[in-house]
Amino acid sequence: MQQANPIKSVGTKLLLIFFVSIVAMVLVVGIFSYQISKSVIKTKVADASHETIVQATDKIDFLLENMENISVQIMSDDTIADNMTKFKDKALTQFDRLQTGQLVGNRLKSYVLSNAKIADINIIPFAADVTDTYRSTTTLKDETFKAPWFEEVKKADGKAIWLPTSKAGYVTSPNSFALGRVLRNIKSGSVEGILIVEIKVTALKDALGVVSIGEGSEIAIISADNNVIYSDKTDDIESKYAIDVAANVASTGNDSANFDATKNGEHFLTVYDPIQKSGWLIAGAVPVGELVKDAKKISNLMYVMVFVSMLLAVLVGYMAIRMIARPLVAVRNLMMEGARGNLTVRTKDTGRQDEIGQLSASFNQMMEQITNLVSQTTVSAQEVLDTAAELSDASKKTAQSAKEIAVATEEIAGGASSLAVEAERGSDLTGSITQKVNHVVEANAQMEAAAAEVQLASRKGTAYMSELITKTGTTEEMTRSMVEKVEKLQESTSSIRKILDMLNNITKQTNILSLNATIEAARAGAAGKGFMVVADEIRKLADQSKQSIDVVAQITDRIQTEMQETVAVLSKAYPIFQEQIVSVKDADEIFKQVQSQMDGFADQLKEVTDSVQQLRDSQAVLSDAMSNVSAVAQQSSATSEEVASLSSEQLSISGGLVRLSEKLEDLSNSLKESLSKFSI
Template sequence: MKDKRTQWLSRLTGAFDKAKRQGNNTTPTSRERGAVTVQNPLRSVGLTLFLLFFISIIVMVVVVGILSAQISKGIITDKVSEASKETIVQAADKIDFFFENIENMSVQIMSDDVIADNLTKYKETTLSAYDKLQAGATITNRLKNYVMANNKIADINVVPLTLESTSYKSSTSIKEEVFKSAWMEDIKKADGRAVWLPTLKAGYVTTPNTFAVGRVLRNIKTSTIEGILVVELKESSLKEVLNGLSIGEGSQIGIVSQTNKVVWNGNTESLESDYPINIVADTTKYKEVRETNDFETSVNGDTKLVVYDKLNRSNWFLGGNVSINELTKEASKINTVIWICVLVSAAVASVLGFLVMRMIGAPLVTMRNLMMQGAQGNLVVRTKVGSRRDEIGQLGESFNRMMEQITQLVRQTSASAQEVLNTAAELSDASRKTALSAKEISIATEEIASGASSLAVEAERGNDLTSNINVKVAQVVASNQQMEVSSNEVMKSSEQGKMYMSELITKTNTTEEMTRSMVEKVEKLQESTRSIRKILDVLHSMTKQTNILSLNATIEAARAGAAGKGFMVVADEIRKLADQSKQSIDVVAQITDTIQHEIKDTVTVLSEAYPLFQEQISSVKYTDEIFKQVAERMGSFTVQLQDVTGSIQQLKESQSILSDAMSNVSAVAEESSATSEEVASLSTEQLSISSGLVKLSEKLEELSNSLKESLSKFTI
């Protein structure tokens, strides 16, 4: 009864407070009573959607355009690079073939019997001056015949080893510094091998603007060194061999020496100068990554694509460079198309954004203004939905239904407020009369409650002691039962562990047999890889023989002249096939070596793992014995726990009987005390409620008047 009255009083008080707060909150402020405030247009949804459409379309077009231009430039550069590399490689092969012919001619001169005989005759001390002159003229005429047979040769000279030598000298105009030059020393050190000399403006012996090949001239009949044979070649002969070679518009082709000096680039003035692109340094610096024979470099702020190939005969470099901007100038037209697409996309994005603003932004602004008017108390506002059935239309319909519901609610609230006002007046009179009666009852009940309280305190103390004993006994029983359950679980786990250990012993033995079999199979595989290695050695020897045969065939085809050109192509293809076969065999050999190394490591690991498997079997057997001992001891422990549980259960039953008796005594005492206190409390509470009812009645009347005044401000 006490709880029900307290809850009723709290609910009534809360309802009055809530009604007052709502009445205060519905009073419009001076700002709300004014016109609808227009928000910042920059924060509107329509403008946000417009910017999203516009920016997303423009960004996508620009990104796609830039990526397309970059990809196009990359593709063009790669394609030109591949074509240029092929062109440079073919041109380098032509130059090597030309140099090979010149070297063969120098060998032919050394093998010429007429020249050999006259060189020997020229050094005879008993020879008359006339006969010596005749011998020299014969050698000179013979050398001129070789010069006339090849229009790319400027001159062929024989230079004695020293200035004071009595050996034949092809020209009396050989300068003294020739004998002291570094290139003479290089030829002597080569000891018969051909040495290619880069282009000099002053020439080497007699002719300016020439490059040359030199070798020690050894008499084939007497094996004595007669001097140095120098074959000077016209600088323009390289232009004829390259035959207008080009790798693109504005490209530059050149041949550079090992010191990066210009051997030929079509401009006589630049001979002996440094080549603007240091091909030699780049090939040395990027040796590991320059297998493609191309790279990019910057010259005077312009990025150049450089393609090169090494000349095998002379160790010079044939290189070409072209501006990447020149290669990709056609791709630059894509930029114009990109900007046109950007402008068109901007126009399309503007139109779409404007439509979105009209279709979404404008209705939302209208809805916002109507809601603000409704918030100020104007409940007659409605939105015109029209024929729209999308989310905007549904929002408008929902707004109209909401305003209708609010209007009905305000009407009902206004009628209810009048009824509450009438009831509050009647409640106020009744509560005043009740307050006087409750005051008299409260004084009488307080004296009865004082005596009953003392008896309840003593009974409660005895009941508490009995309850504590009961709780302790229950805890002991629960703990003992939990120990019994745990021991049974340990027993089951031990039995299951024994089963698992038996299975583990069987599987470990199987693993040991499989490991032993694996070791045997890996050793057989190692023997097979050794056999493959022997076969690869035989194939490698065959490719070397094929390469030598193709080289001999090329030389014979070159000697045959025009009739051997077809055979020369076939020999060149055979040489390429032999090189490809050699590369493939080398790759297979590397793979085979890797497999042998991995097999060896596998055998080592398996050999080390086998003793570990044996140790594992011993450990598993020892663990199995431990599980058996645990199972036996847990069985005896479980029996002892069951005996203890029976004894504690008997103690619990005795304690339960004592607890019931004390509870009955305490209950009787508490009931008497509670009855007295309840009567006193109800009397006091009734007095308090009566006073509160008087105040609440007055407050309810005030709130009713305030609510009625607030509702009068709504337009319905």
């Protein structure tokens, strides 16, 4: 038997279909779950980090506003204004001028002592050649008057200008940032110089407090040109910030946003918000890897599930091969044996009640019917062959007798006694031929009955196969209906998913509202403590709602995934039912061919019956002729010519009988040769 290619077998195709579909589905779902989780975590952390940065910005704005208020108090201080006016009086002695300057300096020192965040306050003259100043200690460097910030403050003409942190300081205090503005005397309206309020850089740290947007994060205050004003790393001050936040602001036009950036080859999520008073930016950067490290669990779980799905696919494929492919292969092999003429093959009784079991039972019934048919036909063919041999012998004898009758006819003239003897001998031979012909008629009737039984069995087999085709089509319709119902159920779960998304958005808005309420309560101080408790409870309730929604979403996703797998399995089983219908239709064609061949055999058998009937009629004529010969034996002389004519006719009939006998013998041999191909 020629072995089929294993790769093209139904079992291998089923195994590959199950393996590829299950593994691909699990892998795609896992990758999408990981990417979605990563995106959700990143988005939520970005939102929370932005809120944290906004709160920190408010604190820095509050600090800078206090410093500007102090500068305004200095400008509106009557003591300072009066002494600055008096300092310019030309009538004052040098000693009085010195005391007046000390009074202004002491008044400025009092502001420094009253606020621990301030490092020093100085009034700088507009030009380096002005010798009369209110300073009595440190001498200003010429570089101070040439610094870009000095010109910037002069051009602002009284507007507060915030100067970034300087490690060297601006006047007296290193590691400080400063507020500069043109100082005008409120009494005289004259410009007295530039007021420089130097503030300790630690004030920024105290104002920010403990600000963290995630593990491994860093917070920095940067200027509009991306220079570091404050950072936990002191060495970074006055240097360019590693992440170009200013470029992102310039390209997007958003003063407050978040974006992805790369720092030292590592991916960071950067959040920033502007400080309204100074135009600076507070920027926070957190490694994305730290944010999404919990999402790695989903990735690891995906690999585990892929391995489990591979095992499951192999197991399902093996079960499909065992339950479907192997029985089909066994039935195919048996049918190929039957097609080669081996009618002894039978399927084993597996006790299965499904279509495979019914197919096996139908195959056994079909082979039983064909075996019985061939057996009966073989017996009938043997009988026809034996009868044909006897008929052939009788025909030859009849031909020989006809020849002898012809010779006897020629010798009729010799004597009536010789004619009577020959007539009696012809009468005896005619009786023998009659018996043989009757025997052939009986054998032919048995063959017709056997052929009718074979035709009936063939029609029953064809009817059984038609019924099997109908049932298989019904099964196919049920499978298709099941797929449609599962797809409708899947659409319902999609609707549930949309509702859960809406509830999740409501929970997110509730969280934001509770956070805003907490901020407002914190600003309100003691009066807002009760409102803060309510905001905390609302946040807890929102978190609990979110957890419940996540659990329901996971259950819904799992149900949807299982329904998708069910649809995939039913869709893959549908082609198998179609292949089964094709196989059953092929078997139905085989039955129809058998029925057609049996119809042809019946027609040929009918022709043999007609020929034997003609032979019987001819034998009756011969018998009558011999009787007439015996009756007119005494008149042989007068009727010799008539007897000669009858003898010629007898010879012609005998030749036809011989030909019919040979034809019947050839037909019997052909039938026997056809049946010899089957093994029973």
